[in-house]
Amino acid sequence: MRIGIDLGGTKIEVIALGEGGHEIWRRRAPTPAGDYRGTVQQITKLVEAAEKELGRRGTVGIGIPGTISPATGLIKNANSVCLIGHPLDRDLETALGRPIRIANDADCFALSEATDGAGAGAPSVFGVILGTGVGGGLVARGQLIQGVNAVAGEWGHNPLPWPREWRFAGGRINDERPGPLCYCGRHGCIETFLSGPALARDHQVATGLEMSSADIVAAAGTQPEAAETLQRYYDRLARALATVINIFDPTVIVLGGGLSQVKGIYAEVPKRWSEWVFSDEVATRLVPPKYGDSSGVRGAAWLWPEAGSANRP
Numbered sequence: 001m002r003i004g005i006d007l008g009g010t011k012i013e014v015i016a017l018g019e020g021g022h023e024i025w026r027r028r029a030p031t032p033a034g035d036y037r038g039t040v041q042q043i044t045k046l047v048e049a050a051e052k053e054l055g056r057r058g059t060v061g062i063g064i065p066g067t068i069s070p071a072t073g074l075i076k077n078a079n080s081v082c083l084i085g086h087p088l089d090r091d092l093e094t095a096l097g098r099p100i101r102i103a104n105d106a107d108c109f110a111l112s113e114a115t116d117g118a119g120a121g122a123p124s125v126f127g128v129i130l131g132t133g134v135g136g137g138l139v140a141r142g143q144l145i146q147g148v149n150a151v152a153g154e155w156g157h158n159p160l161p162w163p164r165e166w167r168f169a170g171g172r173i174n175d176e177r178p179g180p181l182c183y184c185g186r187h188g189c190i191e192t193f194l195s196g197p198a199l200a201r202d203h204q205v206a207t208g209l210e211m212s213s214a215d216i217v218a219a220a221g222t223q224p225e226a227a228e229t230l231q232r233y234y235d236r237l238a239r240a241l242a243t244v245i246n247i248f249d250p251t252v253i254v255l256g257g258g259l260s261q262v263k264g265i266y267a268e269v270p271k272r273w274s275e276w277v278f279s280d281e282v283a284t285r286l287v288p289p290k291y292g293d294s295s296g297v298r299g300a301a302w303l304w305p306e307a308g309s310a311n312r313p
């Protein structure tokens with residue numbers, strides 16, 4: 001049995017996979033806000049509950065916002081800042097009495113979709129989270145690429161490429177340079193243009209209207225301003241993905257997170273990215289996820305190979 005845990009800012013989700021990757025148990029609990037010790041205890045309780053109810057012991061993989069720094073062994077790059085600087089893997093290993101595997105949540109998403117999801121069978125997959133944050137993970141021949149610095153696929157904090165200026169009626173200008181300030185301390189990160197909050201902010205700059213990203217997407221069929229905001233979003237996503245195609249050249253790009261539900265993306269973005277990809281033809285497929293929000297927790301379970309299989313991250 002393989003247990004997967006998705007540690008989010010507001011909830012902890014746990015699943016147990018049986019033979020063949022079938023889900024046999026699932027539970028959610030709130031994340032103790034700002035409380036590292038409480039978070040370790042909550043995870044431990046959930047794993048113990050799964051094993052007690054199922055009557056067997058499992059491997060444990062966990063997806064986190066951020067990653068374990070290979071240099072220090074401590075969590076870095078987490079937007080749930082109470083985790084930063086803690087050895088979460090070692091603390092959980094002590095609490096649960098077994099080795100633990102930890103990966104970034106976007107890496108877990110990519111691994112899940114590449115293993116038996118929307119990218120199953122593809123030689124290379126780039127998995128992308130477009131949600132409150134923007135992240136990514138790379139999988140080649142079924143193996144997660146974590147990288148020597150454990151930041152492989154972290155495109156959200158690269159700058160938006162080929163920046164441009166947008167002009168609106170009334171003389172308003174939306175210049176992508178230097179771009180909005182990011183929580184990482186730099187300006188113009190891809191995340192500051194492609195996250196849900198970024199879409200809402202962009203719409204406000206263009207129109208003066210305060211709307212949530214979900215409301216903008218819902219209004220795009222009837223309101224021209226909302227439709228234009230989505231056009232800018234497609235343009236930016238195409239440019240940002242083009243740089244990934246130029247480096248990694250994935251067979252499939254799978255989108256996850258709330259904005260992956262915007263249906264127009266899958267037709268509109270590939271129409272635009274050819275302009276930026278250094279190739280005569282672009283065969284890369286851009287697809288919605290198979291497991292959606294469940295991919296984070298499934299991918300965490302997949303960090304351990306199924307007993308008897310050769311799949312290792």
Ligand SMILES: [Zn+2]
Nearest residue numbers: 157182184189
């Ligand atoms: Zn940033």
